[in-house]
Amino acid sequence: MLPFAEVAWHQLFQGGGNPIPYLMKRDVPLYFRVDPDRHLVYHTSKRVLPPMGEEQRKLLEDISWISASADDLDAVQLLGTGLHEQKIAYLRLNKDSVEDLVQSRSCKAQGFVGCGLAKSRSYRVVGHDRRGLPIKRMEEVSTIEDLVKVEFDVAFIIDKDKWEGAKRLGEPGLRVDSSEFRADVMVRSEDLYLDATDIAMLKQERLATIKRMEYPFRHEERMPGLYWMFQAAYTLNELAELKGGKGGVGLWLNENAPRTYRYKSIRTAKKFVWPEVDRNQGGDERDAFDLERINKLRGDGARSRYKLNFTSDGLAMILAIADCWYEIIEVEPNAAVAGLARMLMANGFAGLEVGDLVYLIGGKRVDLAVESNLKAWVAQQNEVARKTGGDEMRWRDVIEGTEREKLLKKRARDETERDQKERKKKGAI
Secondary structure: OEEHHHOOHHHOOOOOOOOHHHHHHOOOOOEEEOOOOOEEEEEEEEOOOOOOOHHHHHHHHHHHOOOOOOOOHHHOEEEOOOOOOEEEEEEEOOHHHHHHHHHHOEEEOOOEEEEEEEEEOEEEEEEEOOOOOEEEEEEOOOOHHHEEEEEEEEEEEEEHHHHHHHHHHOOOOOOOOOHHHEOOOEEEHHHEEEOHHHHHHHHHHHHHHHHOOOOOOOOOOOOHHHHHHHHHHHHHHHOOOOOOHHHHHHHHHHHHOOOOOOOOOHHHHHHHHOOOOOOOOOOOOOOOOOOHHHHHHHOOOOHHHHOOOOOOHHHHHHHHHHHHHHHHHHHOOOOOHHHHHHHHHHOOOOOHHHHHHHHHHHOOOOOHHHHHHHHHHHHHHHHHHHHHOOOOOOOOOOOOHHHHHHHHHHHHHHHHHHHHHHHHHHHHO
């Protein structure tokens, strides 16, 4: 647990001022530390009780100080009298108390709702007696991992001296929940504690905010894979702070956006994060991207919105095509991804790049039908190119070989099932 006063708040949020509203927005718990020399913690919890007779009702009156004629005996509050093996060390402030702290920097610790953190008794063997039995010494725990969450309905702080003094006098009808034993404690921000893991999370969040570049495109939520490619490019090519450099891009993407780059699409994602890439390895020559096409896609001068000093030519083209597709699906939500695949190929992408980018931009995988449609389109484009003396497009498979085998087997199974159903239907006529 970390004292509130020892947190370096300037590292977590800008502008200075009271950090409590910042914590409230993020639902970070604030705890009050119980002084074991001055205070005791008592708490109540509601228990649903079964039907009972007169004797049981009388016994309940004796142990819980409620009226035996109460109508709500099915949901009475039974008063806890402390913990035998646990000692509550921290109590979580409720919303009202936290809001008081925002307004006046202090609040009265009149009651706590929900839960607290208790210290379990921990023992260490320090030796053995003459009989060989272990000699144990009780130790106080010091880390948040050793604290135990204790849930209750309401807890309140008791003045230890007043309570123990009254017990010594043996006054009849002594009730620990009496207001006379409640401690008058004023809580100030410097009395607060926070879970160290919560502070570490906030620091990581702030660090990530500092290191990220504002994303200037509307498709962020629909295409998270592109958002993280953009951030990786900024971290690698602008800040030069990506661990492992070029070779660490794939790991960085998967750590920051788990389950985003499915179906091996990470191979294409990391490639276009790199400032430069040899796209011709292992196959026929592929031309460099013509970034003037961005102006044709997005309007005059659009190139500069996508080709930044840290985005590769390929990533700039991907972002421009993503904006085009975003506008298309706004008008036609069910637009076929074959159109997206054709747009990618027309602007310099080929092979598995196309399949991976269709998934990252369109959210769907290229199947056999889309690939067949794409092949027919390429053949048509090449026929026009031959007639007009233009450059022909080279075909590269957009579905990986092992994936194609799976799709072909599935199609064969589906066709067999359809044939069987048709035969059964004809036989029943």
